[in-house]
Each structure stands twice: as C-alpha cells, then as structure tokens.
Amino acid sequence: MGIRRGISVSQTKERQVLLLSVHMPYTEVEKVYEELRGLRTSKSAVQRRVQAVGKTLRTTDQEIPASTVSRTGKGHLTADATMVYFRGEGWKEVKVGAHYDVDEKRKAHNIRYAGTVGRREALGQKLYECAGQPSLEQTEGMAFVSDAAPWLEEMQQMHFPRSTLIVDFFHASEYLWDVARTFYGEGRPQSQRWAYTKVRALQEGDQRGIRRSLAQMSPKTPDQKESLKKACRYFINHGHKMDYPRYEAMGFHIGSGIAEAACKHVIQSRFKRAGMRWSHEGAENLLQLRTLYLNRQWNHLGQFQMN
Numbered sequence: 001m002g003i004r005r006g007i008s009v010s011q012t013k014e015r016q017v018l019l020l021s022v023h024m025p026y027t028e029v030e031k032v033y034e035e036l037r038g039l040r041t042s043k044s045a046v047q048r049r050v051q052a053v054g055k056t057l058r059t060t061d062q063e064i065p066a067s068t069v070s071r072t073g074k075g076h077l078t079a080d081a082t083m084v085y086f087r088g089e090g091w092k093e094v095k096v097g098a099h100y101d102v103d104e105k106r107k108a109h110n111i112r113y114a115g116t117v118g119r120r121e122a123l124g125q126k127l128y129e130c131a132g133q134p135s136l137e138q139t140e141g142m143a144f145v146s147d148a149a150p151w152l153e154e155m156q157q158m159h160f161p162r163s164t165l166i167v168d169f170f171h172a173s174e175y176l177w178d179v180a181r182t183f184y185g186e187g188r189p190q191s192q193r194w195a196y197t198k199v200r201a202l203q204e205g206d207q208r209g210i211r212r213s214l215a216q217m218s219p220k221t222p223d224q225k226e227s228l229k230k231a232c233r234y235f236i237n238h239g240h241k242m243d244y245p246r247y248e249a250m251g252f253h254i255g256s257g258i259a260e261a262a263c264k265h266v267i268q269s270r271f272k273r274a275g276m277r278w279s280h281e282g283a284e285n286l287l288q289l290r291t292l293y294l295n296r297q298w299n300h301l302g303q304f305q306m307n
Contacts, residue, residue, distance in 0.1 A: 014049055015301065017041060021050045022290045025273065047282075053301070054285025057292065073101035073109070075142040077131060077160055078256045079123060079152055082263040087277045094271065094283065095120060096262045097127040102253055111258065112295045113266050117284040124155040130295075131160075139163045143252040145259070147171040148238045167241040168256040173199050175231040176210075182227040183217065205246070207239040266294060 016037070020029040026043045033041050079097030086092050095118075100111040114126035128134075134142070140162035146152035148167045156165055176198040184191035201209050214232050219225040235242075244254045270290060271283060292298060 013037075013039070013041070014053075017046050018050060018053060018289060018301070019293070019298070021046060021286065022293045023270070025276070026050070050289065051282060051285045054288045055281075057288040058285060073103045074251045075131065075134075076100050076102055076108070076145060076253055076258070077127060077142060077156075077163065078145045078259040078262075079127060079155065080147070080256065080259040080263055082267050082272070084117075084267065084271045084283065085277055086283070087279055092117075094267050094287075095123040096259070096266050097123055097130070098258050098262045099127065099131040100258055102251060104251065106248070106251060106253060108253070108258055111262075113262055113291050115262075115266050115287050115291055117280050117287065120151045120155070124159050127155070128159040134160070136162060143247070143250075145253055145256045147256060148234070148241065164247065164250070164252060165241050166247055166252060166254060167238050169203070169242075169244055169254040171256070172202060172234070172238070172242055175227075175234050176202065178227045179214070179217075179231050182221070182223045183219075202242065203244055205243050207235065207242060211235050211239065266290065 017029055017033055020032055024032065026046045029046045030041055030043045033039065033046075077097065077099050079095065081093040081095045083091040084094045094115065096113060096115040098111055098113050100108045102108055112130050114123060114130040116122045116126060131142075139160040142160060142163040143166055144152075144156040144160050144163045145166045145168055146156070148171070153165065156163060177195045180191040180195035180198075184194055198210055198213065211232070214228060214235065217228055219228050247254050267287075270286075271278065292301065
C-alpha cells in the first residue's frame with residue numbers, strides 16, 4: 001500500500017523530495033529537485049510532507065520490519081548526546097545511539113541508529129528495538145560502551161542488563177591527561193611522559209597502580225586540586241568497568257567512537273548547519289525519516305498510508 005497523494009504532488013515526487021530532505025535543508029531540496037527533474041516545488045510544501053510522513057512514522061502502531069542485513073559477530077551498543085539549537089529554548093540535547101556488530105578483528109559493521117529529541121528513556125526503548133529486542137539471555141553476549149554518564153548506565157540496566165558495561169577507554173584517558181596538564185604543564189615533556197605512562201597502565205588494566213599514583217599526588221593550586229579530585233572520583237567509581245585487556249580478549253570494543261560518529265553522522269550533519277533553528281516536533285519528525293534511511297529501511301516507507 002503506497003503513500004496517498006497529498007498537497008497535489010505525485011507519489012514519485014513525494015518520495016523524491018522526502019529522500020532529498022533527509023540529506024539537505026528544505027531550501028536546498030526546492031532548488032535541487034527543480035534542477036534534477038525540471039519540476040517545481042516549494043520549501044513549505046516539502047516541509048509539510050516531511051512533517052506529515054515523519055509524524056506518521058513516529059505515531060503509527062504499524063511496526064517497521066527489522067533490517068534484513070545479516071547480523072554477525074559481537075553485538076555492541078553505545079549512545080551519546082549532542083546539542084542542537086531549538087527556537088525559543090537555545091541549545092538542547094538530541095540523543096543518539098547505535099547497535100552494531102564487531103568481527104573477529106574488532107571491526108565494526110552492520111551499524112544501525114536510533115535517535116530522539118525526546119526524553120532519554122525514549123532513546124533506550126528505541127535502541128532496544130534497534131537491537132532486535134534481545135532477550136535477557138541474549139544481552140549476556142553483548143557489550144555496552146559509554147562514557148559512564150548515569151543516564152547511559154541506567155539505559156544499560158533497563159534494556160541490556162547482562163551486557164558487559166565498558167567505560168570508553170579514551171574518555172577515561174582524558175582524566176589522566178587533564179591531571180598531567182594541571183600538574184606538569186600543557187605539552188611539556190614531563191607532562192607527556194607522566195600521561196603516557198598512566199595511559200599505558202590503564203590499557204594494561206592496572207587500576208590499582210593508577211589509583212595509588214593519584215592518591216600520592218600533592219596538589220598546590222585550585223586547578224590541580226580540581227583535576228585530581230575528578231580523576232580520583234572517576235577511577236574509584238568506574239574503575240571496575242575498565243578491565244580493557246579482558247574486554248579485548250572477549251572481542252569487544254573499548255572505545256565509544258561509534259557513538260561520537262553517530263552524533264556527527266546522524267544529527268550534526270543535518271540538524272546543525274549554519275542558521276538552523278528547530279522545533280521539537282519538526283526535528284523529531286525529520287529524525288524518524290533520517291534514521292529510516294540510514295538503517296537501510298527506506299523501502300518500507302511505502303507501507304505507511306498518509307492522509
């Protein structure tokens with residue numbers, strides 16, 4: 001069942017302008033569509049169709065079939081948030097997550113995305129569905145990689161409770177580099193030697209040695225006290241999720257680079273261009289179309305009948 005005609009546009013034209021809209025601003029869609037097809041449309045007409053279809057995708061009870069891509073390897077989950085400008089509110093979080101597989105060489109493939117302008121809990125549900133709604137037993141063989149933000153760990157406990165929770169190695173490393181900077185100076189040889197030594201210890205799983213070293217340091221300035229306090233607290237609270245040699249031996253990723261890439265690829269490249277201002281509903285509706293396309297499910301768009 002195809003999408004019914006609306007606003008005097010053909011089914012073909014509608015699908016084309018929707019596809020262009022997931023990649024570029026509505027004003028560019030108007031121009032590019034005319035250049036490609038020799039037919040005219042308008043920014044307002046394009047925007048109305050995007051919003052209508054996106055709202056239907058968001059509110060319909062009809063389930064979109066899972067991706068037909070064969071899922072192989074170690075299942076991973078990751079998520080993060082990035083800032084987008086909203087009219088009347090300023091910069092606000094947009095949440096994005098990814099489910100992907102990692103092969104025996106720890107290369108990521110079969111990446112699928114979930115995103116929302118709404119509450120963090122909504123992203124958890126979307127990511128759970130994106131991962132194929134795994135059973136409790138199935139989550140045991142998965143990894144959840146994050147920067148240890150509380151909302152991400154709550155998501156992991158709610159939807160993927162038996163997955164291996166891994167603190168992003170590079171995020172943990174930043175705490176050590178910050179201590180090195182405040183104690184020994186930005187970019188100075190002693191600072192780099194200290195940081196490289198501690199990061200190597202982190203990679204080797206020597207949590208006890210890192211905490212002992214931090215505990216022996218004597219801060220003299222407010223910056224030193226603050227960076228040391230943050231690092232000590234972080235490693236005390238999350239050190240048990242930094243057993244990187246074991247995680248790598250299990251075939252897991254230890255970095256959340258996929259989450260950072262998702263922020264850029266899914267959100268920033270479309271929603272964070274110069275001069276863009278969004279409403280919550282406008283961004284959410286377009287985001288549904290964008291993730292549908294990025295998840296290789298665009299061919300299912302025709303199953304939604306529009307008013």
